[in-house]
Amino acid sequence: MRKMLMLVISFLAVNAMAQSLHRFPDGWDKDMESKIERVLEQLTLQEKVALCHAQSKFSSAGVPRLGIPENWMTDGPHGIRPEVLWDEWDQASWTNDSCIAFPALTCLAATWNEHMSQIYGKAIGEEARYRNKNVLLGPGVNIYRTPLNGRNFEYMGEDPFLASRMVVPYIKGVQSNGVAACVKHFALNNQEINRHGVNVIVDDRTLYEIYLPAFKASVQEGGAWAIMGAYNKYRNQYCCHNDYLLNDILRKEWGFDGVVVSDWGGVMDTREAALYGLDMEFGTWTDGLTEGLSNAYDSYYLAQPFLKMLQSGELSEDVVNEKARNILRLIYRTNLNPHRPLGSFGTEEHALVGRQIAEEGIVLLKNDKKTLPFNISIGTHILVVGENAIKPMTVGGGSSSLKAKYEVSPLDGIKARVGDNAKVTFARGYVGDVLTVQDGLRSSTDLSDNRSKEELISEAVSAAKDADVVIFVGGLNKSSGQDSESNDRASLGLPYGQDDLIEALVKANSNLLVVNISGNAVSMPWVKSVPAILQGWFLGTEAGNALASVIFGDTNPSGKLPFSFYAQLDDNGAHALNAYPGGDDVEYKEGLFVGYRWLDKHNIKPLFSFGHGLSYTSFSFGKAIADKKTMQIDDTIEFKVSVKNTGSVAGAEVIQLYVEDVKSSLPRPIKELKSFRKVWLEPGEEQVVSMTLSKEDLSFFDDIKHEWVAEPGDFIAHIGNSSTNIKSKVRFVLE
Template sequence: MTLRHLAAATAAVCGLYAAGADKPAYLDESLPLEQRVEDALSRMTLDEKIAMCHAEGKFASAGVPRLGIPDLWMSDGPHGVRAEINWNDWGSAGHTNDSITAFPALTALAATWNPELSMAYGNAIGEEALYREKDMMLGPGVNIYRTPLNGRNFEYMGEDPYLASVLVVPYIKGMQQNGVSACVKHYALNNQERWRGHINVELSDRALNEIYLPAFKAAVEDGEVWSIMGSYNKIRGQHACHNDLMLNKILKDDWKFDGVVVTDWGGCHDTREAALYGLDLEMGSYTNGLTSESAFTYDDYYLANPYKEMLQKGEVPMSTLDDKVRRLLRLNFRTAMNRNKPFGSIHSPEHYAVAEAIGDEAIVLLKNAPVTKKGAPLLPIDPSRFGSILVVGDNAVRMLNEGGGSSELKVKDMVSPLDGMKSLYGDKVKFAQGYKAGRPMYDAVEEIPQSVTDSLRAEAVEMARNADLVVIFGGLNKNTRQDCEAADRIEYGLPFGQPELIAAIEAVNPNTVVVLLSGNAVEMPWEAKIPAIVQGWYLGTMGGQSLANVLSGKVNPSGKLPFSFPVKLEDCGAHSFGDICYPGDSINEKYLEDILVGYRWHDTKKIAPKYSFGHGLSYTDFTYGKAELSSKTIAADGSITLSIPVTNTGKSAGKEVVQLYIGDDKASVFRPLKELKGFSKISLAPGETKNVTFTITPDDLKFYDETTKGWIAEPGKFTAYVGSSSTDIRAKATFDYK
């Protein structure tokens, strides 16, 4: 319990109740939560209730000082606790004690396919939030990867709703066991940054329920998350932060969510809708949620004086206010008023170890071929094979935690890729910048003179000519129009002349490795000539160490892609129906690809990706045996198991992600060829075999029926596909559902 929380509680006990009266029920943590909430609610005035429903600072909302209920303090995430900003504006507070651990971005976490690491991730951030006296962390994000141009994809968990659902739950539980609320975002359909504040999304009920809602539903029903952040966009004509369908009917009625719905900063637009349609806490109004300010005060917020006036006039019922305050009190008692919380810690050795472990398992080996037919693959880097190593690229030394929007982080330590390579290979490593990317900015692009670009490229090419091995650390960064909030990417290809740099270096030295640091897929016209390609993500504080671990072979890569890499942008479903499908006409956008997102599109339309969902190579080899079913039939109230042996037939220990997909062979509605329904990450020593078992239930066979507004599984034949990726299927088995 922090000093500010202790002071608030003491005020209630020693002030209001100094005369010897019994301790009020709301302060008695031995009583049921709902009893405490009702007791506190009964003691509050109208003004105190209204004050709780809107911000009192950029990242704070009011408690009830008279009752000793502290305010709520929040911070941006989801990859670490953001540095302190001023109470009433977006300027830096200039503190010297707010440096933290930067954890890998959520695309990297998704690439681990490891729920245990997700639990460790959430717990570590929860501990850092505790130390920084935060009651709510604004994350994690689970919006679906629909297009590689979305500037905020790096904050999310990929293209598949099942994968995101499995990974978000332990993250939430890990964080909330510390008494810090996770705030899952952005609910929902915030799948692009362009026109995010007003674009109206139109989509089918099937796409909504099968693709875009499952991870949020899992967060509520399985993760028991304490808060949800609404998104900026409109859904079927109504803003998501006060949307009757999304908040009242689905979230609160169908899923029984008992927590707080908070706006994205500036996401509220109407007092009446905010009162009636499910919003509980309004933050950041009259700003763009990132940089802008206004002359309005907190009392001018939609849920402040305007709401009070509507309540007093009877234009909206008082029950709407009491419901909001109940939820806010519930959140407060779970977090700020929780006297059993530890103090937390920041940038500890334990947190660095968690960050490194996640990075180790996140890195995806996309390609690893020999330069000559009789040669060995380039990776891992054997120091006896290469006497000199040239590291190239702005991203080899760039602080990739900076920029990106609200996820920017101020770190105590940062191991760069160049640092990591030098720690292993010492004086063998030389460096050439190769390209320049400019300063990180949210709303402008620093133009780099062509003369500078040409000079840096020429220098790198000349140094590459004399090196035994070249490792290019390229990709994107957190500048605007890349992996950054508030704007989408404007091209699928690599920026800053990187394609020309890669081609020029490969032309003088075929021993070239390309490491992509990004949260998005990129176009690869150079891919055929590059023998080794690694997807290295944004890995945070320990990123350079994790990259060195994998490139050297100290760690055998086990990451798998959480989204597909289309060959070209037009191969992506969202880009196959013209502008109305993406980015929209500036007012409306129609999800015409419907349920065929990511690998579902590639599979069903027979459009091969460059690298498929679930793909990731290893330095060893895994052989799959025959898939065996416990029965050839599933009953409506039953289940069957599928078992398959997997053997490490290589020479080194490694981890493999065994993936289960299920396809409906004949349905009355259109369905994808197959959908992910299970996965298991296993560790195998050389020669070792493990039997991987999956349980298949009728829920795994269902689709959302738009006629009955519910989930159904139709009798018929189904196929189970088991493989190492969505395209690398190693075994199949068929069964009937009756």
């Protein structure tokens, strides 16, 4: 019944998506450019400049006398931020701005399912549209370079190909509502420590092969209408006005015709902002009107200082005209688009879309002796332990903080699922951050507890001895120094003494499940003794229900890790080379070898591999074959492999294809993800999966020639279900 409901929801979402896309007929904007030029001719210089900077925390001016509407931004990418006061971060105290909280983007990436990305984008776009926001500040696609980055939970993992494939449907889904997706943070925003000043030193090859592909796909395949600059520097220029990134790459190489928006407070110079690719400036003085000026926004870099440079002739009016064109194009695509749908907000349908994504993104990391799913009967005693079982995760974390319509905790989800069929008790186990407050938004759950660590562990262990099943729900949270903007984590380990607690629990009761709630990898010194481990992510509004569905077998887990889990921090390249966090500069010494690429190169065994994820059923792979042994440079090559569900329940498997260049003129990773397919199979069902590669999939970036090169020679296709679990290899030649 549950599966049928999800299929119906999925069908309705796809059908609605098709209908909304149909509202944008080919050529609907064929007159847009001529309209823009006609409006531009009527604008005064002052009006053009006013378009280029904020007028409040989250809005910029229109042109009232011409009927040109304002632009209204909203933070995402996991839900629509509550309204804040005009000049302050604090809440406006509206009573009708409680949104649906969707799973964090690490969870979306873990589905390895482009359809999930499509319905996610469409649903959150509908919420933004209903709230009259025409720019959604997301999604984020910065690469997972270090597991300490506090903002990793907002991104799509360590692999540029996976992030590229998952971001495109999200963008299309959002923009089908007449809402611009603003892809962020462009580029190299891979740490929160010193994020406002650090200068990233990275070679062009690494830049193009690792850190740019998801942005390029966002522009050229997703058709993104907006890009947000990053706080950090690159080539000693701030990324929000970086000539190489914004003018040379984004505009000239990729043909981007949308707007470039600064991150809030990311602009540092008027002349550079004018000349080096920025269109819209936000958040420069984030304390509003306390600077003693009648209107602080008029003193932004792209406000009065910009106007004076234009009036004096120091800057040509062509400079502001180009920015105004880009901004007007944004407005015509969104607020002045007569075909955009109406949107909807806080609906049950959106909550169920979020739940479906959450269930599909949860990763079963370990399941010895088929511990999961838990089978319960009348009288079964389930003990739930851990602060994260009761702690709300929607408030906090930085710009992703949300005022959610509701949030089902893991404890409440478990209780609702088992009903009267089992006894559910709770023990705190550890105390972390008892109060979460951000921008005047406060968690309503009272987590205060003054007991000592020893008292808490003793209580939990005593209860575990009397329980039939123990479910520990811990991990990280959305507090500073955990998974949160503005600061990175201090270590790879779990905070608040959780490792000691888990070790004590498993000694008291071996029938233990550990659920790690986080957007980051953590170390697990107890991994060998704990029989079952789930990676739970930040799952949003339906978090508890989604977790319970997997724990008790209503949903067969099919998530795969979008980044590697390390046994120790030095197994990561950036840390092994002491190339994080840097000082004024941070050099990416590991180059191309990020994540599984580094592990492969140095033959390091991960704690859990990129692409890893177990199921409640089993799958067998046949021998992969190619449709040819030799591939011409202008041709493609197709690989086929049969996959069979050899277990007793329906489930999904992700077939992953990695490419190895046997001999290259430049160093290359041992293998790189270049294709994947997710397939659903009934018990006993077998399906032949096809994946195709082109020369682009075999190419590397030659930074001397500044072009992509596919060198003739031998290649190997590695096909399996994780980066370390390769089932079949096929050798072929590129001529």
